[in-house]
Amino acid sequence: MKPRFKNAADIKVGVVGYGGAFNMGRMHLQDMQKAGMTPRAVAEPDAARLAVAAQEFPGIQTYASVDEMLKKSDVNLVVLITPHNTHAPLALQCLKAGRHVVCEKPFAITTKECNAMIAAAKKSGVMVSTFHNRHWDGSVMKALEVVKSGVIGDIVRIECHAGQWAKPGDWWRSSRSISGGILYDWGVHFLEYALQLVDSEISEVTGFAKQGFWAAQSKWGKDTIEDEGQAVVRFRNGVWVTLTITHIDANPKRGMMEITGTKGTFLWEYDRHEIIVRDGDRTTVTKGPNPKEQWDKYYANVAAHLTKGEPLVITAEWARRPIHILDLAVQSAKQGRTLKAKYA
Ligand SMILES: NC(=O)c1ccc[n+]([C@@H]2O[C@H](COP(=O)([O-])OP(=O)(O)OC[C@H]3O[C@@H](n4cnc5c(N)ncnc54)[C@H](O)[C@@H]3O)[C@@H](O)[C@H]2O)c1
Known part of the structure; x- marks a missing residue:
């Protein structure tokens, strides 16, 4: 894929799912900030968790659903941090809306879902990757x-x-x-x-x-x-x-x-x-x-891929192998x- 952004700061991130089990939303946004990207929005149906996101990232846009975030926000990279069975449907929705997607592991549940996500990313000319921090x-x-x-x-x-x-x-x-x-x-x-x-x-x-x-x-x-x-x-x-x-x-x-x-x-x-x-x-x-x-390397690579065209380490095809x-x-x-x- 050709470089898409001049600077990492032009990558505006929307997080989907700001759950409390490990507060993974905060971790992702902090790591993405370290890589120079801009936290822009959080979509989360649980109002209490949405309030935590607003407190931890003052000024961030908050939405109760992905639909609303995709309609109203200019986020160009969506990170899915939701339960496993939602990864493929949410990724497909975001990819079809022309947004780059990082999906938490596991990439999906079935091989068929992985193939659909790979095809949707190709059709929209965007990146899809999995957060294989480990x-x-x-x-x-x-x-x-x-x-x-x-x-x-x-x-x-x-x-x-x-x-x-x-x-x-x-x-x-x-x-x-x-x-x-x-x-x-x-x-x-x-x-x-x-x-x-x-x-x-x-x-x-x-x-x-x-x-x-x-x-x-x-x-x-x-x-x-x-x-x-x-x-x-x-x-x-x-x-x-x-x-x-x-x-x-x-x-x-x-x-x-x-x-x-x-x-x-x-x-x-x-x-x-x-x-x-x-x-x-x-x-x-x-x-x-x-x-x-060295988990920072994940988002550093995503940013370098989207700004300089560096090869993506965790490609969708790589993420499909364990699935x-x-x-x-x-x-x-x-x-x-x-x-x-x-x-x-
Ligand atoms: N890479 C890692 O080291 C690591 C560590 C922990 C969790 N994870 C992964 O992160 C993902 C989430 O796990 P968790 O422990 O944070 O779960 P969690 O239950 O704490 O959070 C999930 C959140 O997603 C929200 N959600 C559910 N459906 C949604 C939807 N359609 N739109 C928006 N939000 C929705 C829920 O309200 C909840 O707040 C899983 O895929 C898990 O495997 C990865």
Whole structure:
């Protein structure tokens, strides 16, 4: 895409969704300000949260709906920070109205939705991207450095896991129809990390799901997310990635992710790591902190893309890859068979 704006300040941002769970709206607007963009408007149906936005960004325009914001405001970049099932419909609405769009992760719930968003952006000649801030987490940056150094050899497998023994919470993340399922919230981050590490095309996906254990105690009843979801992803170069997110885990595993190579293992927590290297009978363990995350790089890149035509790091096609895996995993679990990937 050709540069669209002379200066980053000409990028007028409208945030959609100013929720209270993590106050993500404030974080986005602050990061965009750091990248030189101009906070212009917030659209949020919850009047109390809209009042918080007005207090945190004095003078910002406030709207109760996206329709109203698109009609009345001159925002040219819309950021969607809403529950997962709203990402595709809201993005399509904004893209068709000729606005650039940044969508919080996950990009969408299905591959079909991703394709529709990509087609709409192309038709309107605008950008659509996903806020994969964790692309710049210290843990994955360290993992990439270690893998590239060759110290753990060639990657054999990557295991991603988050386990707990707990009823899903009352928030919308525990509704399967709103969130997409248990794998969509943190699973999309895990897969985006793994896709950075495995330099190969996705070949096929097998999904597993256990349902019904917590549903009786959950406010979402039959619509409660799976008790456990799993995806096994096979890549063309022979590497496989497993993803397990579970609420039935009496003995949660160490680490968030584990990369096993032909010489050793890289075990990572969010803020620290261990490198375990085997040489014959000798085992060497090195422990250390991860570097600090560099989330600012996301909006710095978006601004440089829109003003100078620099290549976008998180393209829509890149953001579709983890969604394609999640979509295939859900379908595979339902059908009880492995499914071939259409988008590698
Ligand atoms: N990248 C990250 O590190 C990170 C961290 C937290 C959340 N998230 C993502 O941010 C998104 C929002 O999560 P959250 O925790 O902030 O949720 P939240 O429930 O705190 O906020 C969602 C807000 O969206 C509003 N909303 C719902 N439908 C709307 C619509 N049609 N138009 C305008 N506003 C609407 C709700 O009123 C609510 O205030 C999710 O996609 C989540 O996965 C990402």
